[in-house]
Amino acid sequence: MLRIFRSLSSVKLTLILLILLILLSIIGTLIPQGQELSFYQKYFPRLTGLILFIKFDHLYRSELFLSLVLLFLLNLIFCSARQLGSKIKRLQNESEFFSEASSTLEEKKIRTKVPADLKFDPNLLISALEKKRYQPKISEEKDRTTVFARKGVFGLFGPEIVHLGLVIIIIGGLVSAFLSYRRQVALVQGKTAEIPGRNISLRLDKFTTEYYPNGAVKSWKSAVSVIEDNQVRATSLIEVNHPFKYRDLSFFQMSYGQDWDSPSIELEIKTKDQPIRTIATRPGETSKIDDNLSLRVLNFVPDFQIDSSGQVVSRSAEPNNPAALVEIQAERKPVFSGWVFYLYPDFTRFHRKTRTDLEITIKKFEAPVFSVLEASSDPGTSLVWIGSMIMMLGLFASFYLPYRELRILIEANGQTKILPYARKNREGFFKEIEEVLESLNRK
Amino acid sequence: MNEFAFLLMAFFIYALVMLLGFISLFNGRWKIRKTIYYLALIGLALHSASLLTRTATSGHAPFTNMYESINFLAWACVLVVIIFERKFSLEKTGPYLWLIIVALMALASSPILPKDITPLVPALQSYWLWLHVSVTLMGEAFLAVAFVASLLYLTTKTGAGEKAEAERKKEKYDLIAYRAVAIGFPLFTLGALVFGMVWASRAWGRYWGWDPKEVWSLITWLFYALYLHTRLVMGWKGKKSALIAVIGFLSALFTFFGVNYLLRGLHSYA
Numbered sequence: 001m002l003r004i005f006r007s008l009s010s011v012k013l014t015l016i017l018l019i020l021l022i023l024l025s026i027i028g029t030l031i032p033q034g035q036e037l038s039f040y041q042k043y044f045p046r047l048t049g050l051i052l053f054i055k056f057d058h059l060y061r062s063e064l065f066l067s068l069v070l071l072f073l074l075n076l077i078f079c080s081a082r083q084l085g086s087k088i089k090r091l092q093n094e095s096e097f098f099s100e101a102s103s104t105l106e107e108k109k110i111r112t113k114v115p116a117d118l119k120f121d122p123n124l125l126i127s128a129l130e131k132k133r134y135q136p137k138i139s140e141e142k143d144r145t146t147v148f149a150r151k152g153v154f155g156l157f158g159p160e161i162v163h164l165g166l167v168i169i170i171i172g173g174l175v176s177a178f179l180s181y182r183r184q185v186a187l188v189q190g191k192t193a194e195i196p197g198r199n200i201s202l203r204l205d206k207f208t209t210e211y212y213p214n215g216a217v218k219s220w221k222s223a224v225s226v227i228e229d230n231q232v233r234a235t236s237l238i239e240v241n242h243p244f245k246y247r248d249l250s251f252f253q254m255s256y257g258q259d260w261d262s263p264s265i266e267l268e269i270k271t272k273d274q275p276i277r278t279i280a281t282r283p284g285e286t287s288k289i290d291d292n293l294s295l296r297v298l299n300f301v302p303d304f305q306i307d308s309s310g311q312v313v314s315r316s317a318e319p320n321n322p323a324a325l326v327e328i329q330a331e332r333k334p335v336f337s338g339w340v341f342y343l344y345p346d347f348t349r350f351h352r353k354t355r356t357d358l359e360i361t362i363k364k365f366e367a368p369v370f371s372v373l374e375a376s377s378d379p380g381t382s383l384v385w386i387g388s389m390i391m392m393l394g395l396f397a398s399f400y401l402p403y404r405e406l407r408i409l410i411e412a413n414g415q416t417k418i419l420p421y422a423r424k425n426r427e428g429f430f431k432e433i434e435e436v437l438e439s440l441n442r443k
Numbered sequence: 444m445n446e447f448a449f450l451l452m453a454f455f456i457y458a459l460v461m462l463l464g465f466i467s468l469f470n471g472r473w474k475i476r477k478t479i480y481y482l483a484l485i486g487l488a489l490h491s492a493s494l495l496t497r498t499a500t501s502g503h504a505p506f507t508n509m510y511e512s513i514n515f516l517a518w519a520c521v522l523v524v525i526i527f528e529r530k531f532s533l534e535k536t537g538p539y540l541w542l543i544i545v546a547l548m549a550l551a552s553s554p555i556l557p558k559d560i561t562p563l564v565p566a567l568q569s570y571w572l573w574l575h576v577s578v579t580l581m582g583e584a585f586l587a588v589a590f591v592a593s594l595l596y597l598t599t600k601t602g603a604g605e606k607a608e609a610e611r612k613k614e615k616y617d618l619i620a621y622r623a624v625a626i627g628f629p630l631f632t633l634g635a636l637v638f639g640m641v642w643a644s645r646a647w648g649r650y651w652g653w654d655p656k657e658v659w660s661l662i663t664w665l666f667y668a669l670y671l672h673t674r675l676v677m678g679w680k681g682k683k684s685a686l687i688a689v690i691g692f693l694s695a696l697f698t699f700f701g702v703n704y705l706l707r708g709l710h711s712y713a
Contacts, residue, residue, distance in 0.1 A: 011676045018669045025662050029655045029706055060653045173651065182648070212562040219565050240565035241646050252648040253565075376648045384650055388637045395629040423675055424625070427618055 009078035017072045024068065028059040061177065073170050080163040087156055090405075090421075094137060094148045120410045120440065122147065128439045132432060134406070147408040158398020165391025172383030180378035188259060188368045192227065195375050198249065201227040205235070207371045209256065220253050222371045238373065248377040257317055258367035260302045265324055266364040267295070267340075272357035283324075292330050299325040302367070304341065312339070319365075326360055336360070404429055446500070449493035450514070454548050456486035457521070461545050464538030479537075480528060487521050494518060501560040506576045507567055509703070510556040515577070516699075517547040519584035527588055527623070535612065536592045536619055543587060571642035578634025583695055585627025586667070590692035592620040593685035617681055620688050621674065628667050631695075635660045655706040659698035666691035
């Protein structure tokens with residue numbers, strides 16, 4: 001048991017874990033995470049099996065990574081507990097002075113040279129130390145005088161405070177990993193969507209996109225209402241960087257898009273013997289052109305492309321090459337069928353028609369704009385904030401308020417020994433001791 | 444005068460400071476150190492004027508694209524070099540740091556980096572931009588000092604003749620590197636990780652998402668954690684410490700540049 005505690009609290013383990021975490025993290029940025037199987041087969045043909053076996057496709061949630069994090073957490077806790085024990089002992093042992101064999105204090109072998117001719121007047125020493133903001137304590141026995149002086153006690157515990165903060169952050173991270181809730185909803189203006197698993201719904205009252213003069217997006221604003229039990233409970237305006245909180249849920253503006261599945265399309269139909277007709281329609285709707293002819297848009301894509309299997313797909317969600325698959329029937333028999341292009345009205349290669357006088361062009365098209373909002377609740381977040389604050393406090397304490405301790409022994413025969421202790425900036429510490437000694441000499 | 448005029452003057456002054464630094468380094472004349480110090484202050488004032496002008500014209504923080512960020516990093520390095528020189532004396536690390544500063548400014552002026560003022564995309568419209576980027580780059584400027592001092596440590600040969608002198612120099616480099624990390628590490632932690640997490644949670648709805656830029660700043664942080672633990676707990680000094688400080692800074696550089704150009708992720712602006 002003791003042995004397990006020892007190895008779990010060892011600094012060697014810390015170093016090994018730090019190096020392993022660094023290596024795994026690097027690997028995780030070289031192998032794109034969370035991709036489809038086909039992606040790995042394409043880019044890592046020989047390693048696909050291995051990647052999937054050790055779950056490097058979602059490395060940061062793999063058992064390997066999580067168990068390292070867990071081990072790191074234990075190491076942090078045990079290591080800090082051990083250090084805490086020895087530091088408290090150090091603070092309590094005010095009167096103990098070092099002796100090579102019997103000291104209970106773990107000392108590094110650092111000694112300063114004390115000039116042989118130096119006279120130690122305890123009172124002068126005390127005031128010199130106080131000037132340097134030490135809190136000296138003197139204890140006189142019959143054959144010797146010892147002085148114990150220290151400063152920066154808060155800094156002494158800096159590393160443990162940092163580690164406590166880190167422990168809380170890691171626990172917060174684990175809580176987030178297992179308990180956080182995150183759902184995206186895409187909403188067209190006026191529509192309501194239920195937040196899955198919660199008894200509330202979100203309604204998008206208004207969605208606006210503002211642009212800069214150069215055409216770049218300046219802001220997306222979603223005015224939303226939270227609906228619970230058929231009643232509006234809250235309304236708010238959500239923007240990027242300005243989420244809206246309702247109970248434990250936060251709503252974020254994530255992105256926006258256009259719903260190309262239900263665009264409104266305006267078509268112009270020319271025939272030989274009739275005036276030009278304009279028809280407003282949507283994919284799937286049947287509209288009458290006249291008593292004889294009826295029209296239906298079977299498909300619409302904003303960015304026309306034919307993929308390798310011969311299927312028509314949209315290359316992107318941007319209207320780079322909008323096209324509609326239009327069918328016109330006369331007495332239930334198709335007389336026209338084919339892709340009509342907005343940008344290339346003369347391109348008729350994909351048209352099949354029995355009525356050769358039919359000419360169809362797209363005049364206008366418009367897809368409803370939707371706003372993508374994310375609802376999330378993450379009970380780990382506040383732990384991470386608390387941990388971060390504690391960690392920063394500890395970091396600043398340990399680097400800017402370093403602990404310094406002096407144990408000075410003046411023996412009856414005038415022999416003096418000094419035992420300085422500092423973890424950080426020893427050079428500055430020694431300089432300070434020299435200054436103290438010099439000020440004694442002068443008087 | 445516009446920002447580029449100020450910047451050009453600052454650049455020439457920095458180049459002059461670097462030159463004078465190397466001259467004093469090779470002929471051992473330390474008297475011009477005071478001159479160098481005041482020149483550096485003038486350069487910093489001009490550089491600050493340039494940044495302020497740009498901030499006033501653009502209406503946003505002067506670090507929202509690659510050009511601006513490199514330029515700001517150079518400014519932070521100048522500030523840190525001046526602080527270090529005043530508090531601890533950089534000695535021979537100085538001229539090499541000025542070399543880095545001049546190189547950074549030359550890099551920023553490269554024609555492949557657009558210098559136009561562009562309006563901010565929605566994600567960057569936040570006061571966390573100020574806190575996150577400025578504190579991070581400030582921390583990295585300190586880490587740059589550690590990097591240069593460590594490189595000098597590794598390249599200084601302890602020849603037979605002046606062994607004691609070389610040892611003294613190396614000890615000084617080692618000390619400068621440690622002091623720089625001791626200030627840079629807490630700043631980097633605060634700016635890159637803590638402020639980064641706070642901003643991410645406001646803008647993207649989660650404080651951590653294993654985005655490559657996030658992971659690489661964590662890697663950088665772990666390297667410096669390794670530096671501090673090996674040094675303060677295991678008592679490593681000198682060569683091994685210097686090596687970790689060099690690798691740590693290379694990791695910081697990769698976080699800054701490499702991730703944007705080589706890995707894909709959310710931090711595609713700068």
